[in-house]
Amino acid sequence: MYANDGFxxxxxxxCLRLLAKATVGRIVHTRQALPAVLPVNFSLDGEGSVLxxxxxxxxxxxxxxxxxxxxxxxxVDPVAHSGWSVVVTGRASIVTDxxxxxxxxxxxxxxWVASPQDVFVxxxxxxxxxxxxxxxxxxxxxxxxx
Amino acid sequence: MYANDGFxxxxxxxCLRLLAKATVGRIVHTRQALPAVLPVNFSLDGEGSVLxxxxxxxxxxxxxxxxxxxxxxxxVDPVAHSGWSVVVTGRASIVTDxxxxxxxxxxxxxxWVASPQDVFVxxxxxxxxxxxxxxxxxxxxxxxxx
Numbered sequence: 001m002y003a004n005d006g007f008x009x010x011x012x013x014x015c016l017r018l019l020a021k022a023t024v025g026r027i028v029h030t031r032q033a034l035p036a037v038l039p040v041n042f043s044l045d046g047e048g049s050v051l052x053x054x055x056x057x058x059x060x061x062x063x064x065x066x067x068x069x070x071x072x073x074x075x076v077d078p079v080a081h082s083g084w085s086v087v088v089t090g091r092a093s094i095v096t097d098x099x100x101x102x103x104x105x106x107x108x109x110x111x112w113v114a115s116p117q118d119v120f121v122x123x124x125x126x127x128x129x130x131x132x133x134x135x136x137x138x139x140x141x142x143x144x145x146x
Numbered sequence: 147m148y149a150n151d152g153f154x155x156x157x158x159x160x161c162l163r164l165l166a167k168a169t170v171g172r173i174v175h176t177r178q179a180l181p182a183v184l185p186v187n188f189s190l191d192g193e194g195s196v197l198x199x200x201x202x203x204x205x206x207x208x209x210x211x212x213x214x215x216x217x218x219x220x221x222v223d224p225v226a227h228s229g230w231s232v233v234v235t236g237r238a239s240i241v242t243d244x245x246x247x248x249x250x251x252x253x254x255x256x257x258w259v260a261s262p263q264d265v266f267v268x269x270x271x272x273x274x275x276x277x278x279x280x281x282x283x284x285x286x287x288x289x290x291x292x
Contacts, residue, residue, distance in 0.1 A: 028183045029181060034216065034235055035181070036233075037183065037216050039220050039229075070181040076170045085184075087183060089180055
């Protein structure tokens with residue numbers, strides 16, 4: 001974490017409140033030893049986890065199941081030089097419990113294309129960090145880790 | 147890459163044209179064995195690389211110098227279910243050549259907070275991939291690698 005980096009660090013509750021406003025984020029993982037980042041839409045499951053919905057056959061589902069990933073959402077105004085960024089870091093796993101799957105089919109994230117082959121991926125919010133960028137403060141090197 | 151994933155793959159020129167429209171992206175690297183993602187603003191240096199500007203003392207500068215990173219920018223309309231995402235993957239390095247630094251001080255990305263301690267970080271666009279999301283097509287598991 002930077003000293004005097006000009007950002008206000010957000011607490012977990014503030015981060016989750018901001019995440020709840022967002023509809024699209026980015027899942028970050030390692031793929032073939034290279035960093036990979038994929039935009040996805042998502043929903044929050046209570047305050048404990050991020051939920052994605054993807055095809056059971058997708059590379060994403062295979063790549064992240066059981067792996068620690070980062071999930072990032074942000075809202076930045078490049079004119080006002082203000083905004084926020086939140087990162088959830090935790091283990092991703094495909095939801096296999098039938099009761100959970102049935103519940104998420106109703107309350108979970110909607111697919112932009114309905115597919116009977118969808119699975120839900122849960123990212124446990126083990127680490128939730130974020131920073132608020134106040135107008136005019138430095139954007140570069142925004143440090144999202146505690 | 148997905149078969150029939152409903153996305154239009156963008157060629158390098160299309161990707162760079164879209165990147166040129168964006169002002170903020172996200173740099174993805176590994177930090178303490180965990181995926182890390184940081185929003186940054188940026189500029190393109192010709193068509194060959196992405197340029198960031200950060201504090202010489204920043205953890206970002208130390209973390210990415212000499213490392214292969216991913217840089218992502220996107221523009222997604224969650225209502226229209228349309229947008230694009232571009233990822234540049236390549237080695238990041240701090241610009242040390244005095245002539246280049248002098249040039250970038252004028253033509254490179256602006257800092258939102260002026261600092262005499264700034265350095266420029268160049269990400270070589272070794273791999274440039276992107277997808278266009280057509281309205282209503284699946285967002286999940288957008289695969290940004292070739």
